[in-house]
């Protein structure tokens with residue numbers, strides 16, 4: 075079997091929400107077929123770099139697999155289609171979002187298999203960061219293309235629109251059960267000790283949940299008050315992200331019947 079060496083093609087889109095910018099991953103087979111994981115944002119530097127990697131390997135881009143519909147992963151689809159008209163575009167559907175990136179999307183489902191020159195990737199539905207999120211599993215090498223499921227350098231955001239912390243934790247456990255040997259995220263470096271990393275990520279979220287419950291124990295509180303009681307002395311610039319995190323925890327507890335909200339005040343347990 076040939077070695078499996080994904081090529082990182084940076085999307086050249088650094089910014090406050092993307093860090094150093096997104097990683098997209100190019101896979102080429104000896105047959106000349108190529109698959110790109112994530113489409114970036116359509117920056118010219120990304121398209122040029124993609125084109126030069128393909129030329130060097132005499133490869134043709136056949137498929138673009140998109141992990142989810144956030145714009146830093148999906149927006150580049152139209153520019154890539156214009157440059158590579160033979161390529162097909164694949165993601166798990168998120169009606170209402172996918173239309174923002176008008177290419178002919180073909181639907182992926184949990185377990186969809188994507189062939190690449192005798193090798194294959196399997197789509198793993200991993201919601202939580204977004205409802206449509208899929209990771210791509212290359213079983214032979216134990217590599218998981220993790221999209222925004224994990225990040226080596228910080229906590230993944232669970233946005234109030236489309237995020238679900240309960241689903242997210244289930245997705246982390248699901249990935250853990252695959253026993254991957256490396257995770258290749260869409261932001262930041264590779265993660266080479268997935269078991270330890272995933273265990274810590276799950277523990278970290280449960281510790282945070284405990285802090286939220288403690289904050290609620292002394293009576294009803296706003297998201298703001300819960301956040302301030304947990305994140306003492308956080309710099310103001312990071313406060314909005316902390317609010318989102320606390321809100322995600324509160325929503326998880328509410329869905330589980332362990333917290334309720336009335337008039338913007340959150341309380342532990344269920345409504346009387």
Ligand SMILES: [Zn+2]
Nearest residue numbers: 142144203222
């Ligand atoms: Zn995202």
